[in-house]
Amino acid sequence: MTATLVPQMQTSRESIVLPPPQLSAVAIEKAYRKGSHQVPVLRGVDITLRKGELVSIIGQSGSGKSTLLHLIGLLDTPDVGEVLLDGQRIDDLPARTRDEIRNRVFGFVFQFYHLLPELNLMENVLSPLMIRHSVWSYWQRRREFQDRAKEILQKVGLSHRLTHRPSELSGGEMQRAAIARSLVARPDVLLADEPTGNLDAGTGQEIIDLLHKLNDQEQLTILMVTHDPLIAEQAHRTVKLCEGRIQLVKEAA
């Protein structure tokens, strides 16, 4: 499978040098316990992401696409299989290290935005940095962090909403704020779980455009889960999941 994958970004066709996979999931299996019997969700899934790729996972509800995303993002541990980051296995690391990796390597964007209602927009965006740093070191570098957050908010077009609470924002604005939050920690990989699932088509497209812009300009690796084929098509590569297995991998035109 990997041999056929030449990322779109690597436009220089002359030298076909495959960059090493940045992130990969190998033979992932996961079952959830429901009452007395196990419900298998993933039954052996392999997926590889290279630096700067934008890959979308598509599939019906219950096909296990969100679970796969969670497993790759270390929000959960697979029953069988491995998650590799730059060739190193990361899924079996101790909890503290996995927390650290989540904070530094991954940025998450969720369908329901998941902003903290008690914090204003600026604080929400800064929260990964607050989690990373102790009170003292955060306090020392707060100017730098605030400037970084403002810059990112400007990039997602929210610089006029800094002190608003999430409840005062529209859905599109909240999702842009969530993207800003995921970017502030300068992640290597952005994991987006149906980022447009709760938005109307127009706003959803704005979000997708924003993700594409980030992918183009900053070489940000993005793994996106969606159930909308139109959105999935815009990715470099589309992986279709069906009943816990990869059914189809489609390269973008």
Next chain:
Amino acid sequence: MYKLLLCTRYLRTRYIALASIISVTLGVATMIVVNSVMAGFGSEMRDRIKGILADIVVETNTLDGVDGYLAHKALIEKVAGGYIAGMTPTVEIYGMLSFQYAGQWVTRPVTLIGIDPESKAEVGPLVDYLQSYQPEREDGKVIRPAERTRDVKPGWALTESAAKYRREWAERQRWFLEQLREEQAQHQGLSERPTGNAAASGNPFDEDLPADDLMLEPTEPGALLPGRIYIGAGLISYLDEDEATGKPRTIMTARPGDDVKISTVTAGRPPEPAHFNATIVDVFKSGMSEYDSSLIFCNLEYLQQIRGMVQPVSGDRAITSIQIKLKDYRDADEVVDRLRAAFPPGMYTIRTWEQKQGPLLAAVDVESAILNVLLFLIITVAGFGILAIFFMIVVEKTRDIGILKALGASSRGVMSIFLSYGLSLGLVGSGAGTIAGLLFVAYINEIETLITKLTGHKVFDERIYYFPSIPTHVNPWMVAWVSFGAIVIAVLASILPARRAAALQPVRALRYE
């Protein structure tokens, strides 16, 4: 950093949690108020008991007493002279007080204590209790300044106003007697006895007197009897309610300058009844109703004479106890040990005032300990309230906890959010409770007045407690312990919900929509 921010945000936005700590606040406030008032009553009571008793009391085991106060004094000084600030000999005996009021004879059981006022005043705050040294107050205002200043040593003389009252009384009596005699003389046609003969000699008891009136008659108008007493205020007064205003007022049934009869027994076997008349020189009020309604301080020499405690040959006088004041009360146990070693066992009881009043003081201590346990249970109940509400908050915040974990927060970080939330709720609760409690204590008498006014029912009855106002004593350590305990309980109550929050799987937390 996020822990601090979220913790303060939760504190500001979750009013339901603030409601849960109101019970902590109330518990802390109640504990502080109750403890302060109990400590106030306790220390007032201790002061008063101590005022009557002195630091250490050496008592003979017999009411007949032992001879040789000076020898005892020398022995005590030899054994523990360095610790001792003052000493006074006393004779204690039970007796009966009788006096006439409103045409009736009033009789009361009393404890007679023969004292030497000057040395007694060195041992305890006698002067503080004598009425002639106190300004007279009514409704908190001084209506008559003190008749004696504190540099006048207490003695057995009447104050000027009392002496004047006694002279007038004697004058009136003489006039009545003369009237009576004139009538008699007119009746019989001749005067049989010259006036004033009845009380010509110094001791009225040697006389065969025809009537009480005559017996009480002094040699010259206003002269005092040889028996002099300070009488407990409770013996010669009662509280009554003014019918017009409803205010309590004290009604005196006898006053300084009046004479009373006292009956007691002599020393020796078998004891013989002994009676004497005495002039009230002063009234004392210690505030301990038990003492004020049973104690009579008498002049020591006269009591010894009446009780036959004077050796006919040597003139040595017997005493029943010696009261000792220490320079530093903390040495009391040491001094008691030394004295016990020095005095022959079996004949004397040597105790500190606390040991002498042991059961009473122990009862008060037990009472306050039980009360503290009960009140602390209330705070514990409040702790369970916090527990329940925290569980609710954790359930409500499940999604947020998932987000925080997705963003890289560790389980310990999430746990510490809720622990510090519990800590800050505890701080706020016990802080507010401490302030409320201290304010309540500071304004307790104003509050009492207000409640009395609102309900029309007297909350704090002076007639029962003998205090003009509610005494309070704030012990800073008690306040510190109470608030600390409340904080600990709040933190303990938040441990379980915090652990639950920490154990939440981020995926499961995020799944709920």
